[in-house]
Amino acid sequence: MESPFACICGRSHSAETSAQEKARVEFNCRCGRRYKLEFREGAWADATDAITPEKRQPLTAFSGELKSRDDCQRYYFSHRVTGGLKLPVHIVFSPSVEKAEITMGGLKPLQMDAVRSVVEAQRRWVEWFDSLGGTRRPRRRGTDSVSPLPLS
Secondary structure, eight states: OEEEEEEEOEEEEEHHHEGGGGGGEEEEETTOOEEEEEEEETTTEEOOOBBOOOOOOOTTTTTTTHHTTTEEEEEEEEOOOOGGGEEEEEHHHHHHHTTTEEEEETTEEEESSSOOHHHHHHHHHHHHHHHHTTTTTOOOBBBBSSOOOOOO
């Protein structure tokens, strides 16, 4: 038995229900978009906004080390920030070294190690950003292994 899922590009896909045992899976559409899917109420649904590939050169804010890798991949997704406004969040990812850098607006990129996929990088960044809450602002540099300090 299969459960349908539609990408925002318009392509309809089917995910085998045998994967339901996992409850969450990563899904790659032929258009290049990536999703984290959850099986809810008998159907697959996207658990996060689509992660869309970007074809132009990486932004200048990202490290030269990561940008110069042959397997460097660049993506973006939208994320809701203060006041409900959605802003683009940019990801540069290298599968061979399992590193990612993620930035939004004019912030310095958050550097991540031991990242196995761009979907994982998105999940970790969203968890970090959302953990800041309304009383904290994103720090401007560092790695995700260091907790930001509350503002006084």
